[in-house]
Amino acid sequence: MKHLIHRAGAALVSGLLLIGTAAVSQPVAYADDNPYERGPDPTVASIEARRGSFTVADESVSRLEVTGFGGGTIYYPTSTAEGTFGAVAVAPGFTATESSMAWLGPRLASQGFVVFTIDTLTTSDQPASRGDQLLRALDYLTTRSDVSDRIDAGRLAVVGHSMGGGGTLEAAKDDPSLKAAIPLTPWNTDKTWPEVSTPTLVVGAQNDTIASVTTHAEPFYQSLPGSTDKAYLELRGASHFAPNSDNTTIAKYSISWLKRFVDDDLRYDQFLCPAPSTSTTISEYRSTCPY
Ligand code: 9J3
Ligand code: ZN
Numbered sequence: 001m002k003h004l005i006h007r008a009g010a011a012l013v014s015g016l017l018l019i020g021t022a023a024v025s026q027p028v029a030y031a032d033d034n035p036y037e038r039g040p041d042p043t044v045a046s047i048e049a050r051r052g053s054f055t056v057a058d059e060s061v062s063r064l065e066v067t068g069f070g071g072g073t074i075y076y077p078t079s080t081a082e083g084t085f086g087a088v089a090v091a092p093g094f095t096a097t098e099s100s101m102a103w104l105g106p107r108l109a110s111q112g113f114v115v116f117t118i119d120t121l122t123t124s125d126q127p128a129s130r131g132d133q134l135l136r137a138l139d140y141l142t143t144r145s146d147v148s149d150r151i152d153a154g155r156l157a158v159v160g161h162s163m164g165g166g167g168t169l170e171a172a173k174d175d176p177s178l179k180a181a182i183p184l185t186p187w188n189t190d191k192t193w194p195e196v197s198t199p200t201l202v203v204g205a206q207n208d209t210i211a212s213v214t215t216h217a218e219p220f221y222q223s224l225p226g227s228t229d230k231a232y233l234e235l236r237g238a239s240h241f242a243p244n245s246d247n248t249t250i251a252k253y254s255i256s257w258l259k260r261f262v263d264d265d266l267r268y269d270q271f272l273c274p275a276p277s278t279s280t281t282i283s284e285y286r287s288t289c290p291y
């Protein structure tokens with residue numbers, strides 16, 4: 001099943017503005033000398049927007065047609081004008097399904113990533129299994145899926161909620177070639193991650209009573225090597241389930257992290273370094289800036 005789910009208003013407006021100016025005849029601009037930059041120069045408004053500049057389509061993948069994970073939904077930019085995109089697999093938490101993370105699919109894809117929100121083999125799979133499943137999903141996405149030719153298989157990332165977030169750390173530990181990991185209110189019995197070299201953004205929720213930041217997100221962040229690019233974002237007043245619905249703070253820093261480390265896009269450094277101040281939405285932020 002394929003259908004268009006989004007047409008970017010911003011793209012439409014800029015297209016109209018281009019008509020009647022000399023700019024319309026200019027070639028597509030590949031900014032600087034980074035071949036992986038995608039989309040226009042970012043602003044605070046563009047990373048906080050509910051949708052980015054890319055029109056997104058989606059395609060469901062039945063669990064019956066894959067092995068090693070439970071199928072899912074692929075969200076991808078329809079444009080091929082700028083070349084291939086980096087890709088991100090997203091895992092849900094204990095007892096949950098991909099629908100619990102569906103909001104993140106089009107929100108990230110519309111910024112210029114192929115995003116695969118997955119189901120796990122069973123909803124009670126533990127973090128180590130979820131990490132394996134994220135890697136199997138990326139393997140399917142880059143080698144056998146209908147969108148494999150839209151993806152740069154050398155630029156892959158993992159995102160996950162709770163046990164799925166614990167799974168992102170497991171995946172990064174097992175596969176150092178991953179370009180970015182984002183554990184969201186992560187849960188794991190393993191509290192130490194000195195093996196991870198992948199740039200990692202740990203997102204904790206201040207009022208999480210299921211995976212408290214003091215026993216999960218904070219020690220996970222602190223145990224990542226000092227030589228690993230890392231950040232800790234704590235969502236003020238938030239619960240364990242903040243990553244299960246549209247959340248602009250999660251989105252803006254996840255977009256910035258993925259752009260910076262999957263696309264090597266230095267235009268996004270401004271949103272990560274210097275570290276954001278505490279605010280009505282951020283109760284704590286730690287980082288290893290500059291990256
Ligand atoms: O994925 C999660 O929400 C993990 C939190 C949890 O309920 O763990 C207890 C076994
Ligand atoms: Zn450990």
